[in-house]
Amino acid sequence: MNMSPKQPQNSPEDTVTIDASHPIDPANGFASDLVAGRRSLHDVPDGLTVDEAARGRRVALEQRHRVSLEATGRYSMDLNIAKCENIIGVTQIPLGVVGPVPVNGEHVRVDEEIFVPLATSEGALIASIARGCRAIRAAKGAVVRVDDVGMTRAPVFRSTGIEQTRSFLQWVTGHEEVIREACQSTSRYLKLLDIQPQCVGTTIFLRFRFHSGDAMGMNMATIACDRVVRELIVPATGVPCIAISGNYCVDKKPSAVNFREGRGKRIFAEVVLDREVIANCLKTDAAALCEIQYRKNQIGSIMAGSMGFNSHFANIAAAFFIATGQDVAHVAEAALGMTCIEDRGEGAVYASVFLPDVPLATVGGGTVLSTQREAIALLGAQSVEHAPGKATLRLAEILGAVVLAGELSTLAALSAHHLAPAHQRLGRPVRRQ
Numbered sequence: 001m002n003m004s005p006k007q008p009q010n011s012p013e014d015t016v017t018i019d020a021s022h023p024i025d026p027a028n029g030f031a032s033d034l035v036a037g038r039r040s041l042h043d044v045p046d047g048l049t050v051d052e053a054a055r056g057r058r059v060a061l062e063q064r065h066r067v068s069l070e071a072t073g074r075y076s077m078d079l080n081i082a083k084c085e086n087i088i089g090v091t092q093i094p095l096g097v098v099g100p101v102p103v104n105g106e107h108v109r110v111d112e113e114i115f116v117p118l119a120t121s122e123g124a125l126i127a128s129i130a131r132g133c134r135a136i137r138a139a140k141g142a143v144v145r146v147d148d149v150g151m152t153r154a155p156v157f158r159s160t161g162i163e164q165t166r167s168f169l170q171w172v173t174g175h176e177e178v179i180r181e182a183c184q185s186t187s188r189y190l191k192l193l194d195i196q197p198q199c200v201g202t203t204i205f206l207r208f209r210f211h212s213g214d215a216m217g218m219n220m221a222t223i224a225c226d227r228v229v230r231e232l233i234v235p236a237t238g239v240p241c242i243a244i245s246g247n248y249c250v251d252k253k254p255s256a257v258n259f260r261e262g263r264g265k266r267i268f269a270e271v272v273l274d275r276e277v278i279a280n281c282l283k284t285d286a287a288a289l290c291e292i293q294y295r296k297n298q299i300g301s302i303m304a305g306s307m308g309f310n311s312h313f314a315n316i317a318a319a320f321f322i323a324t325g326q327d328v329a330h331v332a333e334a335a336l337g338m339t340c341i342e343d344r345g346e347g348a349v350y351a352s353v354f355l356p357d358v359p360l361a362t363v364g365g366g367t368v369l370s371t372q373r374e375a376i377a378l379l380g381a382q383s384v385e386h387a388p389g390k391a392t393l394r395l396a397e398i399l400g401a402v403v404l405a406g407e408l409s410t411l412a413a414l415s416a417h418h419l420a421p422a423h424q425r426l427g428r429p430v431r432r433q
Contacts, residue, residue, distance in 0.1 A: 030056030035063055041086045050079040050087065057088045081368050093119045093322060095371070096126035101133040101405060102141030105397035107390060110141040116402050117375040118319035125315055125406075128413065132405025135281035136271055144269040144400040146393050149262035150193050151217030151359065153225045154207040156246025157239045165204055168239045169197050172206065175232070182232060183224040189213035189388055190220050198248055204239070205248040213388035216264070216327065216361035218251065252329040254307045255357075259336050264359035265393070268352065269400035273408075275347025282412035286349045292415040293341040309338040311414070313355065316406040320399050324379070325372030327365060333357040339407045353404045360399070362391040 026048055033039040034056065044053045058069045072089035079087055099115035108114065116133075118126060136142050159165040172179070172195060180192040191211040198205040210221050222244060229241045245251065250258050278285055301309045308314070314335035321328050337355040344350050362383045366372055376382060376391075379398055383391040 025052075025055075027052040027056035027059065031059035031063070034060035050082075054079060054087050054089055057086065061088065077370055083365070093121055095119045095323060095375075098126060098130040098133050098402065098405070101136055101398075101401050103144050103397055103401045104141045105144040105146070105394075105401075107146075107394035108144070108397045112380070114380075114398060114401075115378060116320070116398060117323040117378055118316070118402075119322035120315075120319040122315070125319065128409040129316060129402060129406045131281065131412075132407070132409035133402070135273060135277055135408055136401065136405055138277045138281055139271050139273050142269050142271045142401040142404050144267070144397040146268070146396040146400065147262065147266040148211060148389060148393060149264060149266045149356075150209040151212050151221050152207055152209050152249045152263055153218070153221040153244070153251075154205045154246050154248035155225055155229050155244050156242045156248070157204040157206070157233075158242050159202045159204055159239050161202060164239065165199050165202070168204060168237045169199075171237050172197070172233065175236070179228050179232060182228045183208070183210070186224045186227055187212075187220050189215065190217070190224055192224070203246075205246050206233075207248055211389065214362045214383040214390075214392045215364045216330075216359050218327075218359065219364075250333075252327075252332050254332055254336055256307070258333060258357040259307060260356075263333060263357040264330075265355075265396040267355040267358055267396050267400040267403075269404040270350065270352035271404060271408075272344060272348060272350050278347065278349065278412075282408060282416075284412045284416045286343055286347050288415035289341050289349055289351075289411060290343050292411050293339060296411075296414065297339050308335050310335075310353065311339060311407050311410045313337055313353070313403055313407070316403045317358070317399070320402060323372065323375045324362075324381075324395065325366030325369055325376070326360060330359045333359060339411070341411070351404065351408055353400065353407055355400065355403060358396060358399065360392050360396050362395055 030039065030045055030048060030053060034041065041057060048056070055073065058073050061067070062069055069089065072091070075090035077090055095117055097115050097117050100113045101116060102110050103112070103114055104110040118129065120126065157168070159168055176195060179195070183192045184190055189212060193209045193211060196207040196209070198207065208221060208225050210217055210224070212220050226244050229244065234241055247253070248257065275286065278289065297309050297311060314331050317334035318328060318331045321331060321334070334355060334357065336357050337353060340352045342350045361367055362376055362381050367376060376395070379395060381391045381395040381398070
């Protein structure tokens with residue numbers, strides 16, 4: 001729909017019908033202007049609140065396209081803190097919960113009662129993860145450890161050739177402390193860890209890596225890099241910066257460099273399941289689990305050229321990200337990783353998941369939204385001033401355990417040929433609860 005000011009006047013039947021119950025609703029004037037082409041979607045009249053502007057856009061869209069946006073306009077969220085332009089309302093996603101899942105971590109005690117909120121529209125997903133949590137409980141908990149690898153941003157530069165590239169890199173290496181000081185002056189929570197160069201032809205990448213406290217850190221890293229590039233690196237070297245992001249970061253894309261080097265949080269989770277747990281909770285056996293892991297997650301992924309040697313990390317990560325206010329596009333990175341299952345004898349298995357690239361936050365971005373704040377509080381992962389970074393490490397440990405639970409249950413269902421029947425039973429629309 002084009003509601004630019006250049007749009008021609010609409011015919012009388014396209015004008016907005018004013019709701020008689022709101023005869024002086026200021027949103028109606030904005031809606032009339034939108035439909036008539038006198039204003040664009042972002043050109044909001046002075047004095048209109050965010051909610052009134054959203055209502056005006058909804059009324060105009062309803063009038064122009066003969067649809068109802070009534071449900072879109074019903075929300076409890078404070079739109080003033082929503083980072084969304086041309087906002088018209090809210091899209092809702094069902095929120096389920098799994099647990100308790102015992103997590104033996106460095107930031108979560110194994111005796112804590114952890115219930116995990118997950119937002120999804122996929123039937124059977126919550127039930128499947130819940131079954132995996134039940135298996136982990138029966139095994140006395142999952143061991144989880146997290147490395148805070150750091151957030152990266154990689155500006156790309158253009159040199160004249162090898163000699164200028166060498167000179168450029170020598171300057172950067174010789175002035176790393178000056179660069180560090182300038183970066184860290186942009187935020188008291190930002191710490192520059194290192195700068196890793198990569199060159200090809202006349203193209204130079206500088207992969208900056210930062211600690212960012214409990215923030216995911218992408219914006220912080222971008223602001224810091226932009227400052228040092230503009231104020232220090234380009235003026236001193238004469239080498240132009242082509243873009244503040246050169247795709248060697250690598251942000252919101254699966255990549256070998258992030259698989260190898262890590263990004264955000266690098267998560268390891270493991271559990272040992274004995275014969276009884278496998279049979280009673282997962283309805284399968286050790287041999288079947290080991291074979292499905294080998295033929296599906298390893299051979300199948302290799303044959304497909306997949307960078308995710310797992311069953312469905314993305315499913316669990318997406319549900320967790322939406323529920324806790326993470327940047328959902330980072331699921332492209334969180335879906336990287338590997339599931340391992342090994343025979344431990346006497347019908348037992350060792351199972352683990354490895355997620356090398358998981359950007360997470362407990363402050364900033366979508367974590368400020370009301371329902372997402374509640375989800376983070378339920379997980380006990382609220383950020384505290386005196387211990388920056390600890391809350392997000394706790395969040396990562398919980399995610400690791402839940403991903404492990406989801407992998408165990410799905411692989412068990414596949415090995416026992418239960419996946420299709422489960423989706424037939426649970427993947428239908430729910431009429432009553």
